[in-house]
Amino acid sequence: MKKANLIVYVVMVATILLSACGGGGSAGGGKVNLVYWSMWNKTEPSAIALTEIIGKFEAANPNITIEAVWNGRENQTKVRTALGANTVIDFVDQDASQIAGGLMKEGLLLSLEDMLNSNALDEAVPFKDVFNPGTLDLYVKDAVHYLMPYDDSPVMFWYNKDIFTAAGIAAPPATWDEFLVDLQKIKDAGFVPLAIENDGGDYNMFYFQYLVERIKGKGFLYSAIEDKTGEKWNDPVFTQALTMIKELWDKGFIPPESLGYTWPAAQQTLATGKAAMELCGGWLPNELSDMAGPDFKWGGFPFPAVAGGAGNVNDLQQWLLALGVLKDTAHPQEAMAFLKFVMTNESQTRMAQALQGAVRKGVEWPAAMADGAVASTNATTVLDHADGGTAMYAEFTKNVLFFDVLPVFLNQATIADFPAKISADAKNYWASH
Amino acid sequence: MKTRKRLIVSFLLPAGLVYLAFFLVPTAWAFYYSFFDWSGFGLNMQYRGLGNYIELFRDPIFLLSLKNTLFILVVGGITVFALAFLLTVLVNSGIKGKKFFRAMVFLPNVIATIALTTLWAFIYNPSFGLLNSFFRVIGWDAGAKFTFTSYDHIFYAMLVALIWIEVGFFLVLLMAGMDKIPAEYYEAAKIEGANQWQMFTGITVPLLWDVISVGTVLYTIFALKVFEFPYAFSQITPPTTLYTVGMYLYIEGFGKRDPIYRLGYATAIGVVLLLCVVVIVLLLRRLMRREVIQY
Structure with missing residues (x-):
């Protein structure tokens, strides 16, 4: 009886230890699994649009899967707790001003400079040039970009x-x-x-x-x-x-x-x-x-x-929503590949169909927000909430x-x-x- | 005897360990963290000594939150118990449908907070809300134009709704106690010519004292910790006039949607709240201590 108890105990401890080692990372067979914590709720139009964008990205990149966690508006607070428990998270989204005052201010995000200076996906233009005027530069820390806006309000x-x-x-x-x-x-x-x-x-x-x-x-x-x-x-x-x-x-x-x-x-x-x-x-x-x-x-x-x-x-x-890549991600290249994918003409058009303003130049906004697109294009100076x-x-x-x-x-x-x-x-x- | 002791210890040990691990140890850590400036991101903490506590008592929003919380405790508490007693006496006065009325008054306690706040938003809406519409119908212009949820009234509007919810719980508590008082005591008092008030003060209150005492402690803990109802009462940005200590703790520590991440400061608020609960409850237990009446 005692021996049986000992075996059960050992199995339980081993299970707990092994499960603690899991979560995120390589999904096996050379596949990369990215974990994305989002500010959207799963049933919102934007989450549905993003789910479709993720599906298309996975189809175009068969070696990458994305596991989205739809946390709702207090996403960053949940990210904070999760990071404290060593949960693997590769990239997140939230209102840009909030991430700027949270993860970016705390130095927990990866620089996006290399990505922004490279060409946009399948285009011969620098990636940083596809954004509406001023939106990309609104949140910069020590002249380094850590946030990529993808939704413009x-x-x-x-x-x-x-x-x-x-x-x-x-x-x-x-x-x-x-x-x-x-x-x-x-x-x-x-x-x-x-x-x-x-x-x-x-x-x-x-x-x-x-x-x-x-x-x-x-x-x-x-x-x-x-x-x-x-x-x-x-x-x-x-x-x-x-x-x-x-x-x-x-x-x-x-x-x-x-x-x-x-x-x-x-x-x-x-x-x-x-x-x-x-x-x-x-x-x-x-x-x-x-x-x-x-x-x-x-x-x-x-x-x-x-x-x-x-x-x-x-x-x-501009009330921007932005994506940021966590500093400790094991797969920065794959995460940034997804960020670029979100900014393609097709992805941004899909986001606009979910009644969101596009951050990419030249993308048609939903009819109800058409004047927003004009204002965004004509913006001479982009202002932040409470002037920063x-x-x-x-x-x-x-x-x-x-x-x-x-x-x-x-x-x-x-x-x-x-x-x-x-x-x-x-x-x-x-x-x- | 030794075996019995071992048995008691072995039964108490699991629960004791869980209590130790999930309550006492975190509480001790909370005291520790309250001396630091800490955002909660990573382990980069800066020691502040009593800095957080000194800041608290200079912080106008904390003081406002504390004032609101104490108002809920004292004014809300007196009103809740007065109404609960009144309704207990009415429901116990021999009216038909006693269980129905009890269930109706208790009903808000089983409804989700967000549904209750939505209901009250409709009651208080200045354009088509129940109250303003009623005043409009009866031709009381000042009432019809009164804004129940304005910046300076919203706290009291919330308190009325909170009282409405809490009365049900304490009604059930008091009724359970009252049902145990033998009916003969009241019959004897009636024969002796006692009126309702004399029966209430001479029989009901003394024999219900233990229930009142426990109820007071429960309400005190509830009032000092109250968070979700006032927080949900104003769904987008709660005005500071609505803040309770629990809300302020949450907003400072978890930011709502603003990047305010002061976990050390929020923990200091939590420690002050815990000390308030302990001191006030101990004080109440001492003040309400009476000789036990056997019946």
Whole structure:
């Protein structure tokens, strides 16, 4: 009996030890198995498109298989835990600003320089030249690229063309003054001009970030975030931006019930034809496609310029999704071969069919996002979320910038108190960091 | 006797080892990690001493989260127990369908959190929500325009929903205790001319004291740790006015979708939370200690 127990024990221990050695790596017979952890859920259109792309890649490269793990939006957090347990992961995807502030910042990604300087797959052009202007260079660390954007969501006003027509607006506004005139026309026509949710922190911050950029240009907000004395927050641009936002409330362009809207209540008013527009990333038409229906006429226009400001109407905030290869991968060449495959014309067209904006030049975007493609192509300067603050100083951006701006945005704190409050909070933050 | 002791030890040992490995050891490690600045990526940790704890008590968002959590504990707790008692008395007053009412009040406890938050989103929606629509129908303009889930109201709106959920659990707990109180005690009190309040304070509360005591401890632990309901209550970016300590711990340690990865700091929040639970529970046990009444 004792001997039998000993055998069972030895077999169990051996099984555990052997299973710990498994996972990823070579799949046998010279085959390479790549492990891909993704931010998509398996049933989402993008995951379905990526699954098809993976299938085509495997067919073209019979020695490589790709095992996709569909983790959903908090993928990077799960990757962190998995890496701590020595789980084999070859490449990952996530919002670019998040990977930039996570895996890239931590030095856990592989340089993509060689890949970007080589030719694109089956094309005689450098791979780095196939990307939309500015998108590839948005997240660079010490002049080295670690991320490859593959999905583009420009942050702009997404609107209902029928409402614009009903309000007598022939062309979308290009300046803030024109914007205010058009909002009044929409209101007079009996529609809600702007859809806002009280808990749409990121979305509401777009207004503030864009206004500061349009007035002072790219990099000013970032320099305030980095200012350890907190003094830079006393610059009048911040109160000017908040005053311009307040005007939208005061003139009734944002209805008072917006204060009580929690996501997705306000964006649904856009889909149901009650509201005219929302400042959001390019995913909005996709998110609302079922509710809005196929006949909904989507349009998009960039955030208007401010007269006399340093920023340009074509300075565009891009919410990019990116792929990155883990530093410790045993198969960097194979992983990068897949990255190149994702950027072929065929793959990017397939992604666009899943209602995603393409990062590759010349690929037709879905009809609902057509204006996004124009804005992306015309972008003179590409802007990052919170002017780069989210990627490099995520905690400050969330716990100081958002914490102090959002109550003012929602009329729960005064503009007059804002400079002193954020200045003190910034100083307090940097004192302990 | 020796054999009996061995038997007890051999029965306790497996569970004890599991408890040691999966609770006590990680807890001890948590104390250790709370002294470091650590992103959780790899093992690159920087020793901060008490830095995380000092930062915590200067952090306005942590203090706001703590205030909210204590509000759920005290105001939420008093309301939950008051309503649970009231409903217990009503359901036990001889009405028909006692089990049905008990099941109805308990129902939210068996529904997924996300379904409950979606339900409450419909109730609170300012355009077509149940509450605003009702106020509109009865012609109360101020009520019809009230935004229950605005930045400054959303915490209280969430608390009302949370109370609605928790009342059911404590109702079942109190009813189970109340069912064990012999009916003769109430009959005798009635004969002596006691009114409902006197019977409640003279019979129900003293004989239910053990149940109340356990219920208070359970609610305290729940309230201090509360996370998933307030977190799901605002589905995209929870406003800071809604934060509880548990939510802030999660956001600082796991980032939600922002790359905030401060596992050391988040662990310090967890340690403070654990100490709060231990101190408050010990205090409550001491305050609620009474002589056991046999019946």
